[in-house]
Amino acid sequence: MLERNHIQTSGFSNIGPEGNRTGFRVRLRQPNYRGTRVSLLEGIDVTVDGERYPSQENRFLIDGREYGHADLDTLIDVRWPVGTTVDVLIDKPGGLEPGVHLVETVVLYRHPYFPPQFRPVPVPDSRHATIVL
Amino acid sequence: MLERNHIQTSGFSNIGPEGNRTGFRVRLRQPNYRGTRVSLLEGIDVTVDGERYPSQENRFLIDGREYGHADLDTLIDVRWPVGTTVDVLIDKPGGLEPGVHLVETVVLYRHPYFPPQFRPVPVPDSRHATIVL
Amino acid sequence: MSGSFKYGVSLYSYTDDFGTVMGLEDAFYHVAEASATGIEILGEAHVEGYPEPSSAWLDRWFSLVEKYRLEPTNYACWIDTDIQKRRDIGVEEAAAQLTLDLNLAKRLGFKFIRPKFGVIDDELTPHPVWEGATERVLDLAAKLDISIIPEIHAPTPIRHPVVEAYIDFIQRTGTRHFGLLIDTGIFQDRPLPSWQHETPEMRELRSGAMSFLDGIKVPVEQLAEVIDYTPFIQAKFHHIDEDLHDHNIPWEKVVPMLKSLGYTGYLSSEYEGVRDPWVAIEQVRRQHALIRKLEREYDQQHAAPAAVEA
């Protein structure tokens, strides 16, 4: 079972060894009511404490494999099931300070069954989450 | 996984065949942080829409077996584990009307590690719950 | 008496609960505890490992169906027509998706599949591949004895070219394995305070493209025009209060109409209201209590005179 927020506090963590952090990860549960093929995902923008990390610069850990933003559109047979998470991997030398951060995310979905003017539709979430170390 | 309230709406139901109801059941999850031996349970009082059904007149379905109020004190080796339910079985000819009811419960625990003046301690819950048919 | 409704629940009702406070067995439990007999799922949400569940998962599925004595009813699937940003799928790719879902639905014991094709306009006109792709799988549907039932969903009303095209398709092909799924959201006659997919941009369009959120108010009498093609109904709803009063869907009109038309298929709950945890479980129970009450009242009013005197 995952946390109710799209943004999970468990999994929100720095990347790289202590003292030499290279970035951080934001873990999200699938916010849509069905699992989606990844090609319908038009990106995930992240903001932490007001600083924006746009999807184009992020990488994505999906079912154990890392992809770049431009890869998403090609992944017609890779899925993000309900009840599972994707990690957004963000470059940031030094990582984030341990402590509580305001994390905001926007997941962009192209729902084929929505009128064309609503594609993609942004699905937002925000919460406080904690970097332990 | 159970509903967060002590009182579960799933399981709240009439007893006996349609047209000849003999009573109803109220399903509760274990509200204590540890599973308790039933002899520490001093009863469960139920109120539905303001009408009281005191523990002394109720029966209890615990791990598949039915017990009366007076039996509780003898059940030193029967336990009510965390994450499991007990059904309070209540006699009421005709049962409850299908629809939404205000259900209130008080579970009485004798916690040996509480000062004697606080034994038993009442653990209350209340919610709206629905009899489907 | 004309028989009675069958009562089901779509696990769509438990969206956001599923995976956070509820696993698959919990979902079966809550459906069964509502005294429902039918369970509806979304392939891509509720089949672990979709589209290729493990044999362990399949064993579990059948053991749950048996343990909770629930009948698999409708299986929802999607034909993602604009599968990539600059590429729509063709008829063959759409037919392949339908084939996959028909076979998986059959394997799990379902009687219906609801394909959701991508749309091309504000009126939810399905992508033109729908017709060719569906025609290609009609023989398979017949062989598996599964009916393909696209959904009539707000803002599309009953009297609409989309529905006409479906009925033309049935008459042209003579198939017995294609029909309509009516979503009771088309009868909504009071506005939704909010909608789960609604963005601020959409909200500004409440008087335009999004005005359907105020309810498209299809007259229930029009059910008569499509009931012969309708083997399954999704009982869409949004909020039922403690007095068993639905704030959006006029069940007091829908139920007598369906009864008078002799409908004896499933009403499969689709709760689509506030997504606070555990709320859907109670809301589904309220809906079943409400519809069952209206059905009892209809039956009492239309019982044979002898029975009334008794």
Add this chain to the structure above:
Amino acid sequence: MSGSFKYGVSLYSYTDDFGTVMGLEDAFYHVAEASATGIEILGEAHVEGYPEPSSAWLDRWFSLVEKYRLEPTNYACWIDTDIQKRRDIGVEEAAAQLTLDLNLAKRLGFKFIRPKFGVIDDELTPHPVWEGATERVLDLAAKLDISIIPEIHAPTPIRHPVVEAYIDFIQRTGTRHFGLLIDTGIFQDRPLPSWQHETPEMRELRSGAMSFLDGIKVPVEQLAEVIDYTPFIQAKFHHIDEDLHDHNIPWEKVVPMLKSLGYTGYLSSEYEGVRDPWVAIEQVRRQHALIRKLEREYDQQHAAPAAVEA
């Protein structure tokens, strides 16, 4: 540098989440994701089938310990002294309960058990069977190499006959398998707005028997008097805000004192605040971030001069 703390989490922290939004594996996951290395459980809450778990459950336990690389630390158990309304248990029955829990704790890989004896007064003086029962199982504890560590918990302070009796017991028996578990709630120096077990009747006693909810404010310096007998600490807390500020427990005093005393055992989180779902997961992470920060600051201030200049 005097070494560093070990960080653990008691699953007590997830009370009410456990069984409603969290299963056993989820709990392991959240503990591991907090970068903790130790897991503490309550036998009667977290061992399915307690006191006789199935072999399938035991297999699962060991696979989780391995998968999440968590060390079983302390196992909490209860000696229900007034087991029936009109009957207290005797020394033999109490020793039998301890024997059961020692063996089960050992089987699961734990190093400590915390027995919670029933009490006989407002000061939480343990039932007199504690001493005889504990003495009877000391040989078993030694054989299993498990330490029995009753808890020093508010309103019982460090300087109290209960603590003296425990220390006398250690000195009299010469055992190396008995000690104290300090619950950091004794250092609470600001009031709790509410308490999960509090009834309206108790609330009226806030100036009397329940005044400990305002904090018994044991001076942290008194840790020096018991640290030699203290192999394990439960890091009790109730609310840490978004600025990493604890509203009740003075960690800025507790952490430097423990560091200066050379404590290198576990700090095992016991969140005991508002029981809204999923809140505990975040609160535990905040506590670890806070204590780790204070530990880093202490280490920096007490580093060797060369390191300071570097």
